Amino acid sequence: MNALDTTTPIGATLALLPELLLTGWSLVVLLVVAWRHEGERDSRFAGWLSFAGILLSLAAVLGMWHGDWHSEGIAHMVALDSFRYASATLILLLAGASTLLSLRYLGRQRLLAPEYYPLILFATIGMLVMAAATDLILIFLGLEVMSVAVYVLSGFDRYRRSSAEAALKYFLIGAFASSFLLYGIALIWGATGQTNLSLIAAQLAGGAPTMASLGLGLLLIGFGFKVSAVPFHMWAPDVYDGAPTPVTGFMATGVKAAAFVALVRVLDQGFIAQAHQWQPVIGVLAVATILVGNITALAQESLKRMLAYSSVAHAGYLLVAAWPGTAFGSGAVLFYLAAYCVTTLASFGILAAIEHVGSRTVLIDDLEGLFSKRPWGATSLAVCLLSLLGFPGTFGFVGKWYIISSVLREGSWILPVAVAVGSLISIGYYLPVITAMTFKPERTIDAHRQVAFSRAGKAIVAMAVLLILLFGVWPTALLNSAVRSARTLAPQAVVTEVP
Amino acid sequence: MLQPYVPILLLIVFVVANAAMFIALSHLLSSTRRTAVKIAPYESGMPVLGDARERVSLKFYLVAMLFIIFDIEVVFMVPWAVAFQQLAGLRGLLLIEMFVFILILAVGYVYVWKRGALEWD
Numbered sequence: 001m002n003a004l005d006t007t008t009p010i011g012a013t014l015a016l017l018p019e020l021l022l023t024g025w026s027l028v029v030l031l032v033v034a035w036r037h038e039g040e041r042d043s044r045f046a047g048w049l050s051f052a053g054i055l056l057s058l059a060a061v062l063g064m065w066h067g068d069w070h071s072e073g074i075a076h077m078v079a080l081d082s083f084r085y086a087s088a089t090l091i092l093l094l095a096g097a098s099t100l101l102s103l104r105y106l107g108r109q110r111l112l113a114p115e116y117y118p119l120i121l122f123a124t125i126g127m128l129v130m131a132a133a134t135d136l137i138l139i140f141l142g143l144e145v146m147s148v149a150v151y152v153l154s155g156f157d158r159y160r161r162s163s164a165e166a167a168l169k170y171f172l173i174g175a176f177a178s179s180f181l182l183y184g185i186a187l188i189w190g191a192t193g194q195t196n197l198s199l200i201a202a203q204l205a206g207g208a209p210t211m212a213s214l215g216l217g218l219l220l221i222g223f224g225f226k227v228s229a230v231p232f233h234m235w236a237p238d239v240y241d242g243a244p245t246p247v248t249g250f251m252a253t254g255v256k257a258a259a260f261v262a263l264v265r266v267l268d269q270g271f272i273a274q275a276h277q278w279q280p281v282i283g284v285l286a287v288a289t290i291l292v293g294n295i296t297a298l299a300q301e302s303l304k305r306m307l308a309y310s311s312v313a314h315a316g317y318l319l320v321a322a323w324p325g326t327a328f329g330s331g332a333v334l335f336y337l338a339a340y341c342v343t344t345l346a347s348f349g350i351l352a353a354i355e356h357v358g359s360r361t362v363l364i365d366d367l368e369g370l371f372s373k374r375p376w377g378a379t380s381l382a383v384c385l386l387s388l389l390g391f392p393g394t395f396g397f398v399g400k401w402y403i404i405s406s407v408l409r410e411g412s413w414i415l416p417v418a419v420a421v422g423s424l425i426s427i428g429y430y431l432p433v434i435t436a437m438t439f440k441p442e443r444t445i446d447a448h449r450q451v452a453f454s455r456a457g458k459a460i461v462a463m464a465v466l467l468i469l470l471f472g473v474w475p476t477a478l479l480n481s482a483v484r485s486a487r488t489l490a491p492q493a494v495v496t497e498v499p
Numbered sequence: 500m501l502q503p504y505v506p507i508l509l510l511i512v513f514v515v516a517n518a519a520m521f522i523a524l525s526h527l528l529s530s531t532r533r534t535a536v537k538i539a540p541y542e543s544g545m546p547v548l549g550d551a552r553e554r555v556s557l558k559f560y561l562v563a564m565l566f567i568i569f570d571i572e573v574v575f576m577v578p579w580a581v582a583f584q585q586l587a588g589l590r591g592l593l594l595i596e597m598f599v600f601i602l603i604l605a606v607g608y609v610y611v612w613k614r615g616a617l618e619w620d
Contacts, residue, residue, distance in 0.1 A: 033610070034610040035613060
């Protein structure tokens with residue numbers, strides 16, 4: 001049972017078990033929504049139902065991981081390796097947390113269309129497919145399933161102008177990016193006659209023709225848009241700012257995680273022999289993303305926009321981790337993704353609880369005196385920001401440490417310097433938030449009265465803060481697991497020629 | 500390697516040159532005398548009625564979009580039928596897959612219907 005032959009119908013079906021379970025469940029949720037779509041009660045019901053589906057799929061992933069399901073011969077279409085299971089676990093946890101964070105928010109902001117939750121499920125299915133795919137066509141398919149659902153989610157607050165703008169902008173830029181990706185896939189197929197990553201690697205082992213390199217370049221542009229790497233980041237701040245806050249949290253974490261694991265798999269499994277060609281590109285993108293993201297974040301007054309630019313900057317750190325192409329580097333990608341996603345999702349969860357009903361912009365100055373009114377909320381936000389900053393003793397610090405050491409092993413010193421300089425710059429926008437919350441008095445007597453954490457929101461944020469502190473002091477087990485997972489990424493030896 | 504593409508390149512060059520030549524010739528050889536009648540928009544010889552930029556009800560877009568979605572999904576059955584003929588060993592699987600596909604379509608259809616997207620008023 002542990003070894004599946006993905007060329008047989010049964011094997012392929014079992015290999016896609018988590019995705020298929022979630023697909024079936026999302027159809028059930030859609031039918032429930034078709035009958036029950038009045039008011040907050042039905043919306044919450046759809047939310048909890050979706051959460052149950054995510055748990056079901058998570059159980060399947062963990063079962064496959066624990067049972068060490070692997071493929072017989074090379075994996076056609078779907079990978080069965082720990083890298084997939086680890087990234088799928090992360091994605092499902094993010095989806096579940098986003099669902100719970102949305103329950104109260106949608107009620108407060110009167111966004112009572114329960115379609116929200118099936119859309120989250122559809123996007124999650126796309127992300128899982130991206131994390132699992134070992135074939136360029138399947139990666140593209142997953143990307144589209146994910147993107148189309150997220151386009152709709154970002155415009156979910158449809159009566160607000162900025163939300164509609166975000167959806168349209170994201171849709172147009174996303175379609176543009178997808179065309180780059182597809183053109184890249186077409187050129188690679190033209191050069192090698194394959195879309196399977198392992199078979200491409202076998203074809204290109206002796207060197208890549210110009211057409212394949214060109215295709216790889218276009219692939220990198222497509223992924224650059226999706227992970228919001230500079231200079232393809234222009235859409236990100238506006239879209240993150242305009243979308244409803246829990247959706248922003250989901251976009252900044254889930255979408256980025258899925259795009260990064262797919263990128264790492266493409267680079268490490270399909271094009272590792274071409275590392276000398278893509279490493280300079282990734283390196284330049286990483287440095288540009290770190291510098292532009294951090295410097296632009298300094299100028300932001302709105303907390304949400306600041307977090308948006310900080311998420312752009314973190315894409316730069318992740319690109320640095322993707323640069324070496326070794327198991328240690330890709331393990332650092334997984335580890336830092338976990339650190340970044342937990343922290344960012346919790347920050348957006350706190351922001352969602354702070355926001356006023358109606359007017360959504362929370363300025364950094366608005367947080368003055370939050371600590372005296374809401375000590376737990378303010379402390380949690382401070383811990384999250386310190387972890388994003390990379391303060392010693394937090395999850396983010398350990399993540400950055402491993403990124404730097406994995407790059408130093410490969411003998412680059414520019415990238416570690418860029419990470420360090422970026423983190424130094426980021427002090428300039430993370431710390432003012434913390435000082436505003438703790439050291440300044442509130443402006444009016446009834447300040448922060450609107451802050452309302454739901455019970456689920458409190459639980460999620462508390463769990464995230466505990467994880468940040470726990471993995472900040474005891475990262476060994478998680479890091480070993482990440483590196484072990486990344487080791488399964490090496491191109492698989494092609495035994496038989498597939499017609 | 501690029502040898503087979505040379506005719507395509509030649510064709511592109513010829514087409515562009517041809518179009519450019521005709522536009523240039525018609526500019527060089529024609530005489531321009533603009534009158535009110537000549538510069539009026541042409542609509543099948545009829546006087547123009549109203550403005551073309553009218554506001555159209557959103558319902559038309561919704562119906563058109565739903566039509567296209569279901570239409571494309573039916574088109575998907577054609578390659579499936581061809582594959583069904585050729586892959587004799589996998590017929591059972593192909594049949595099940597098409598039923599699953601139709602089931603997903605049906606769920607979407609039920610959703611659209613119950614949610615009232617097919618009501619005109």
